[in-house]
Amino acid sequence: MFAHWLRSKKNPIAPSQNTIVEPTASTPLFSTIQENVDYVRQTLGNSTDIIIREFTYNSITEGLAILYTDGLVDATVVNDFVMRSLMADSTEIDPEQDPFDVLTMHTLTIGEIQKVSDMKGMLHHILSGDSVILMNGYTKGLAAGTKGWKDRGVTETNVETVVRGPREAFSESIRTNTALIRRKIKDPNLWMETFQVGQVTQTDVVLMYVKGIALDSLILEARNRLTQIYIDGIFESSNIEELIQDEVITPFPTVYNTERPDVVATELIHGKIAILVDGTPFVLIAPALFETFLKSSEDYYHRVDISTLVRILRYAGFLIALLAPSFYVAITTFHQEMLPTQLLISLAAQREGIPFPAFIEALLMEITFEVLREAALRMPRSIGSALSFVGTLVIGQAAVEAGIVSAAMVIVVSITAISSFVFPSYDLSNAIRILRFPLMALAASFGFFGILAGLLGLVLHLNSLQSFGVPYLSPFAPLELNQQKDALFRFPFQSIFSRVRTLNARNVVKKANRKPFNP
Structure with a gap:
């Protein structure tokens, strides 16, 4: 094998004569239409969606050609604003004039026109939905903006839904x-x-x-x-x-x-x-920043008191989704004395006959829930709702009645799952899903001391992160008191008059004081 590799290095395979040299920005166009057309056809493998139309224009006897990609252009624009303009125009061209300038200034009735002088640029325009116009005897051409592929248009957002606020969402265009x-x-x-x-x-x-x-x-x-x-x-x-x-x-x-x-x-x-x-x-x-993922656009469309309450609930949901299973494992394994007597007796009665320790019980339930969530996302919508119903009711109830898990564990996992859905950002929810398992392992090994060690490591990690040079925990760390008006709480707009200084040091004032009303 090594000898074969050595021979291949000494005698590299010669490129085929049919190999097409990749065009660069310095590869000029040919002076004849036929050479340019042949190059385009050879480079694109004679693809059937490349439309090439040759015709004559007024006093130009050399001829013109238009090249575009079917499906990427608006056929109406090509026919009415490019082809018809060129074939019906009768403007006389002075031999001393540049015919491309005449086409640009007097003939073509389309808004976006660019000059093309190299092969790479021509191919890029053709494959981007533009129409390229070539002329015999010239090593340049024109690219007319004729993009017009189908898209789904502006529709209502499906991920970041709101009760009050704009409904429009971005599209693929x-x-x-x-x-x-x-x-x-x-x-x-x-x-x-x-x-x-x-x-x-x-x-x-x-x-x-x-x-x-x-x-x-x-x-x-x-x-x-x-x-x-x-x-x-x-x-x-x-x-x-x-x-x-x-x-x-x-x-x-x-x-x-x-x-x-x-x-x-x-x-x-x-x-x-x-x-x-x-x-x-x-x-x-x-x-x-970290606080960005716990904000919603709807916070600025509701009253201040409601927006502040909802934002505090998100931070509480973050802690519950991250720590609820770990706390349950730590308390039932190491710190039973922290529970009231009646609650401790109730939990002990529920766990009687459960064959697994609390950590294995929590791990099984969390993995089961993650599998059900992924299955519901990948299944067709008509089946996904039925799968969620089966997972939450049938499997959960059957697991409790079979004595595999306790009812308290089902409640903890359910609260954890509900709390993980309160975040406006799905990416933050994914981060909590990952961190939940190592925290559960630390709780099963060291109790509250393990949870505390895990939280300290998590805070240190967050402090070490940056986003484009800005501290990830800003404005909490480093602490910026002036920016707390729109961090954990949402103050009235009259009080929020400056931008985050870590993001902008030149133009920090973003609104003026409200002008007094003069009746």
């Missing part, structure tokens, strides 16, 4: 998504930068920020991380999220994702940046 944000922020300082990420997929990725509010260092860092991505394909924003996050080995998300335009608009005016990926309705927001 990146241009639709940018328009939804532009509709909410009409400031000319809302800037966008577009990148093509993925060596094979060439996926459009948009970096969006408000100039003058977002820090230049944050924008530069985001731009550098996007341009340094080297991967074959990007199919979802989670691919970008994994490649640009600060820390990979952590259960906690350090980049926030949402499908709501109002959430993105709110975070942009707070000094953050947004990353939109073509083909997915989920937009990334950075920096993402």
Whole structure:
């Protein structure tokens, strides 16, 4: 085997004569239409969805050709605003004029037109839904914006549901998504930068920020991380999220994702940046702090007292979902003296005849619930509800009656499961699902001392995390008293007059005092 490898290194296989050299930005177009058409057909493997139409235009005897991808263009736009404009125009062209300038300024009635001078650019436009116009005798062409593939449009959000607030959600079209944000922020300082990420997929990725509010260092860092991505394909924003996050080995998300335009608009005016990926309705927001995942857009659409109460309930749910099974295991195993006598007698009577210790009992129930939850998510919707009913009632009741688990353990696991659904972010719920099991093991081994050691390690880990250079636990650590008005509690808008200083040090005032009413 080693000898074969050595021979292959000494005598590398020669490339086939039919191998197509990958075009670069420096590979110019050919001067004849036929050569360009042959190159496109050969490069794309004579794909049947590539439409090539040759025709003549007015006094240009050399001829024109239009190339586009069927299914990616709007056929009406191609026929009415490109083909009809070219074939019905009678503008005389001065031999000293550039015919492409004449087409751009006098003939084509389409808004988006770009010049193309290299093979890579031509192929990119063709495969992105644009129509490329070529002319004999010229090593350049025109790309007309004729994108028009089908999408599901703007629909109601399915993940981040609200009682009061906008119902619209992002779609898989990146241009639709940018328009939804532009509709909410009409400031000319809302800037966008577009990148093509993925060596094979060439996926459009948009970096969006408000100039003058977002820090230049944050924008530069985001731009550098996007341009340094080297991967074959990007199919979802989670691919970008994994490649640009600060820390990979952590259960906690350090980049926030949402499908709501109002959430993105709110975070942009707070000094953050947004990353939109073509083909997915989920937009990334950075920096993402721990308190961000416990906030909801609906907090700002309800009264202050209700929003504060709900936010406190989320923090309480976080502690219950993380620690409830561990506390039950620790108390029933090591610290029975902490329970009232009547409750202790009741728990002892329930556990009589249970063949497993409390830790194994909790582990079995937690694993069973996780399996049922994943099965309900993957099954068709019509069957998923029935599966949830069977899992919660039939299996739970049967396990108690069979003496495998106690009724108290079923109650604890149920409360834990309900508490894990109160978070607006599904990513934070996943982090708690992971951390729950090692905390249960520590509780079974060392009781409350093990839980305390686990919590200390968890706090130290959270303190070590950063999101694009911003401390993950900000504004709790480091403590910023001025920012507590919109952290654990939600103060009235009249009291929240500054942005987070760790995100923006130049433009910290975000609202003026309310003007007095003059009747």
